[in-house]
Amino acid sequence: MAQIDYIYSAHSAYAYLGALRLYEICKAHDVVLRHKPVLLSPVVEAAGGLPFAQRSQAHVDYFFGREIERWAEWRDLPVISCRPTFHDNPLELPNGVIITAQEAGLDADAVSFAILQAHWRDDADIADHQTLHALMEGLGLDADALLEVALSPDVQEIHRRNTEEAMEVPVFGSPTYVLDDDPFYGQDRLDMLERALSKPFAASNWSNPPVDIKAGS
Template identity: 35%
Template structure:
């Protein structure tokens, strides 16, 4: 029987970007289905004790930059730890991914998620800007209509549903991978996801 993994994430997260290609490859190699679940981590932080980046202690902010550089080098994934357009609101890109998942399926939503991460962390583009989001949609070969659909009531309801499901599952950070009810938090836990899939 084909396994299913729930992928909860904030598309603007550098940790999501660092792990996304490896997750995509793992899912393909293990023939695992994915449910693409962008979620509102501002809300999730508020109910789980997390803090948005600008509110964290200076020591934590400084160490985050060290770790981003370490993982970028270790994984061979290019990343600018302090891109021009960050922090930025995650809702515009999260809603767009939600709309694409609903209309075009998980594979298209995964492709778009990877492109958005690349746009933020390598190309330094503003993924809260509708014009830039439209450009990335086109680069992914996706329908321009998805940008308008990202703002409709159905998409917003789905996004809220993903957020509730994340909270109910015990998710508190991004990315989180939920497999058979077990949470794996962070791109550095993908080896454990693979082991769980092999079990």
């Protein structure tokens, strides 16, 4: 049975926008989906990406504004009309809840989507214990047990390992889907990911010269 490693963060706009389509693909192709939440900023920076605060206003307005609006309309998903109020809050707890659900054999898909949706539809603080408690109760889960374990050393070790492994891929952003060691970055690659499940792409034989960052390219 094929497995897709789903590398993302619990506050990722594009993970939210692509999640339901991803779940459809996995169900249609009988694929195991392995949620691997990460701390996104160090992963992106390790791959050479700029921190959010260092990106141009034009870049931010397009990729984290207009594109979100269009994809939300395309996917028929509601989103707020601005950067979420609590977007810079810590990710250890919400990511940890997703990891805990998966390790316990619960519906990690539903847990993940509920958190992403609360952040991007409701402008909720997903780092807040009470917010997450209400979300998990709404799914009919034992919220107390999930939240108690989410910040435990064992779960946070998985979280740390996910983040380190994402750096090794390398992952350029969230979401990234890895199938047979071949990463597909961005929810706009979901159609290609689905194609790869039935007809794998040819192995890459592309070669680039080394990038000289100091000289520019």
